[in-house]
Amino acid sequence: MVTVRISDDALAIACGADEVANAFAQAGATVERVSSWGMQWLEPLVEIDGKGFGPATPDDVAAILDGSSPLGIGAIAEHPFIAGQQRLTFARAGKTRPTDLADYEATGGWKGLARAREIGAEATVEEVVASGLRGRGGAGFPTGIKWRTVAAAAADQKYIVCNADEGDSATFADRMLMEGDPYCLIEGMAIAGLATGATRGYIYVRSEYPHAIAKLEEAIRRSAHLVAPFVLEVRVGAGAYVCGEETSLLNSLEGKRGEVRAKPPIPALVGLFGKPTIVNNVLSLAAVPYILAEGAKAYADYGMGRSRGTMPIQLAGNIKHGGLYETAFGISLGQLVNEIGGGTASGKPIKAVQVGGPLGAYLHPDQFDIPFDYEAYAAVDALIGHGGITVFDEDADMAGMARFAMEFCAAESCGKCTPCRIGSVRGKELIDRIMARVPRERDALEGLPQMHNAVKTPRSLEDEIVLLEDLCETMKFGSLCALGGFTPYPVLSALKHWPEDFGARRAVPEAAE
Amino acid sequence: MRDAKANRLDEIIASHSRREGPLLPILHDVQAEFGCIDEAAKRQIAQALNLSRAEVHGVVSFYHDFTAEPKARPVLKLCRAEACKARGVEALVDGAMAAAGDRVKIETIYCLGLCSAGPSAMIGNAVHARLDAPKLDKLIREIA
Ligand SMILES: Cc1cc2nc3c(=O)[nH]c(=O)nc-3n(C[C@H](O)[C@H](O)[C@H](O)COP(=O)(O)O)c2cc1C
Ligand code: SF4
Ligand code: FES
Numbered sequence: 001m002v003t004v005r006i007s008d009d010a011l012a013i014a015c016g017a018d019e020v021a022n023a024f025a026q027a028g029a030t031v032e033r034v035s036s037w038g039m040q041w042l043e044p045l046v047e048i049d050g051k052g053f054g055p056a057t058p059d060d061v062a063a064i065l066d067g068s069s070p071l072g073i074g075a076i077a078e079h080p081f082i083a084g085q086q087r088l089t090f091a092r093a094g095k096t097r098p099t100d101l102a103d104y105e106a107t108g109g110w111k112g113l114a115r116a117r118e119i120g121a122e123a124t125v126e127e128v129v130a131s132g133l134r135g136r137g138g139a140g141f142p143t144g145i146k147w148r149t150v151a152a153a154a155a156d157q158k159y160i161v162c163n164a165d166e167g168d169s170a171t172f173a174d175r176m177l178m179e180g181d182p183y184c185l186i187e188g189m190a191i192a193g194l195a196t197g198a199t200r201g202y203i204y205v206r207s208e209y210p211h212a213i214a215k216l217e218e219a220i221r222r223s224a225h226l227v228a229p230f231v232l233e234v235r236v237g238a239g240a241y242v243c244g245e246e247t248s249l250l251n252s253l254e255g256k257r258g259e260v261r262a263k264p265p266i267p268a269l270v271g272l273f274g275k276p277t278i279v280n281n282v283l284s285l286a287a288v289p290y291i292l293a294e295g296a297k298a299y300a301d302y303g304m305g306r307s308r309g310t311m312p313i314q315l316a317g318n319i320k321h322g323g324l325y326e327t328a329f330g331i332s333l334g335q336l337v338n339e340i341g342g343g344t345a346s347g348k349p350i351k352a353v354q355v356g357g358p359l360g361a362y363l364h365p366d367q368f369d370i371p372f373d374y375e376a377y378a379a380v381d382a383l384i385g386h387g388g389i390t391v392f393d394e395d396a397d398m399a400g401m402a403r404f405a406m407e408f409c410a411a412e413s414c415g416k417c418t419p420c421r422i423g424s425v426r427g428k429e430l431i432d433r434i435m436a437r438v439p440r441e442r443d444a445l446e447g448l449p450q451m452h453n454a455v456k457t458p459r460s461l462e463d464e465i466v467l468l469e470d471l472c473e474t475m476k477f478g479s480l481c482a483l484g485g486f487t488p489y490p491v492l493s494a495l496k497h498w499p500e501d502f503g504a505r506r507a508v509p510e511a512a513e
Numbered sequence: 514m515r516d517a518k519a520n521r522l523d524e525i526i527a528s529h530s531r532r533e534g535p536l537l538p539i540l541h542d543v544q545a546e547f548g549c550i551d552e553a554a555k556r557q558i559a560q561a562l563n564l565s566r567a568e569v570h571g572v573v574s575f576y577h578d579f580t581a582e583p584k585a586r587p588v589l590k591l592c593r594a595e596a597c598k599a600r601g602v603e604a605l606v607d608g609a610m611a612a613a614g615d616r617v618k619i620e621t622i623y624c625l626g627l628c629s630a631g632p633s634a635m636i637g638n639a640v641h642a643r644l645d646a647p648k649l650d651k652l653i654r655e656i657a
Contacts, residue, residue, distance in 0.1 A: 010627065172628060207578055239576055255534040256536075259575075317600060358595060
């Protein structure tokens with residue numbers, strides 16, 4: 001009987017993959033649950049002899065089996081969305097059963113760890129340095145340098161902590177990797193342990209990812225003998241976005257409130273329980289087996305400038321072809337959203353694109369030629385962050401999105417510093433007033449004699465906007481971590497590119513109008 | 514006299530005794546088993562871990578997943594983060610609230626990692642994507 005491959009990734013399941021798999025089993029097919037190819041608009045995607053059918057429902061099963069289904073997309077591996085990628089970290093996506101050790105080994109698994117054992121700790125660290133790999137969690141700090149610091153620190157206990165808190169909207173690459181190729185992450189962490197002399201590892205996964213947690217726990221159990229003496233444990237977050245910040249995460253692991261710690265000391269020297277600790281994102285650690293197995297140069301040959309290697313980019317929001325697109329740095333934003341993503345799902349023109357999650361700037365279609373590169377984004381007050389891209393069509397209200405940025409910051413602030421804890425609440429109120437389009441009268445407090453510096457006249461819209469810009473400055477420079485410090489990016493970029501949504505006139509009238 | 518709950522709490526605490534930093538795993542288990550972490554549980558955990566009651570309370574109140582009182586109604590968590598907003602979740606909110614009435618609680622959540630296929634929601638550990646008004650309505654009505 002025919003073998004049918006269907007993903008057991010959470011997104012596929014959320015779109016009905018389990019029901020489709022059951023229907024195939026009932027029709028007598030052998031069903032294999034594999035990882036997802038990442039063509040999410042086609043999920044549940046059914047694969048038979050390399051050919052794809054999707055998005056499938058239980059009603060399509062008979063037609064798919066008798067060859068009459070109109071859902072066919074031809075050979076999956078040759079689909080332009082897949083063929084155009086450079087998959088190094090996601091090389092196994094769609095191809096293996098996630099927790100099957102034999103599948104992992106047969107596709108080059110454990111080769112990186114074997115090589116690390118062969119060349120030793122010091123050479124392993126230098127290999128990661130030479131690869132140019134930078135932290136994929138957002139900050140882009142060179143991974144090898146972090147490892148060097150931990151390796152050089154003397155301590156009776158060191159830790160490897162994997163940051164799998166993935167809280168940014170529009171990001172799901174960590175989730176897909178953990179669900180689809182958990183051994184790859186385990187191998188990366190074991191290599192990090194070997195390189196730095198750390199014998200214990202923790203994977204801190206957000207509680208919103210129950211499928212990833214289950215897969216990891218199973219994979220850790222099955223592979224314990226292969227990574228020993230390195231010991232791994234999954235820890236589950238408790239619904240706090242800020243716990244993705246590395247020092248907050250460490251506090252959470254220690255069983256404390258997830259408040260951010262001031263740096264220095266850096267976690268590499270004083271980390272978990274005060275011991276030298278590597279905190280790396282899932283994708284940073286999962287890039288390491290390839291680097292060790294194929295050599296630093298093979299990885300560094302991809303990319304541009306100081307952004308080496310590949311980035312698993314996540315196409316999300318109002319996009320026709322959403323999913324996981326791993327490619328070398330340097331690709332333009334326009335290419336990503338228009339050519340690869342196929343524009344909006346609604347068919348309406350694109351209005352804005354947010355890159356880098358809730359702390360990332362909104363980019364205007366005028367900026368679509370910007371290359372995917374840490375420095376290029378930083379130069380225009382934007383960030384690539386964890387590589388999430390959210391597309392908005394012309395119906396988006398950018399003042400509303402700016403307001404949401406403040407609201408999100410207020411909801412998720414750890415409360416340690418004032419610009420973030422209070423500024424975000426005031427920012428939300430301020431944008432509410434701007435959106436309501438009513439000039440604000442002096443309130444009772446401002447009328448008091450002590451408040452002689454307060455303005456005497458009602459505040460105009462322009463005054464309120466200046467106040468908002470002021471507040472953003474304060475948050476940017478006065479916050480301890482990037483939650484308060486980067487929330488101004490989405491706010492100010494929305495204000496800059498779509499002032500009309502805030503009721504203001506465009507500073508420069510557009511030539512065509 | 515110790516009741517059955519206190520004994521069960523002791524068991525949960527003991528099952529994590531070999532962990533470093535056992536507080537969050539303990540709280541997760543207690544929340545899952547009793548539906549909340551109440552005053553008595555806080556005190557008992559604090560005593561067992563040699564913490565103050567205030568420290569445990571501080572941790573419980575910090576995290577969205579932990580609650581001091583049991584949830585009276587079944588919960589549907591609806592994602593209202595950016596990518597789901599871009600896919601129209603806001604237009605579903607009023608209808609969802611109406612369908613939920615007093616029977617179901619609609620909680621806002623920020624991102625389930627299903628961001629190309631929103632609007633998305635979570636009930637318990639089950640995830641749902643590509644929601645529109647009728648599908649969401651059906652989920653809410655069928656939630657137990
Ligand atoms: C508010 C906030 C949330 C963050 N969330 C995450 C996250 O979910 N995952 C992650 O890997 N890094 C996150 N980071 C970045 C981490 O602090 C840290 O830079 C990263 O885990 C280091 O790993 P890397 O060098 O491999 O990127 C966040 C930072 C801030 C300020
Ligand atoms: S900026 Fe916000 S989240 Fe970061 S430390 Fe300050 S209060 Fe906490
Ligand atoms: S933004 Fe809703 S699932 Fe990610």
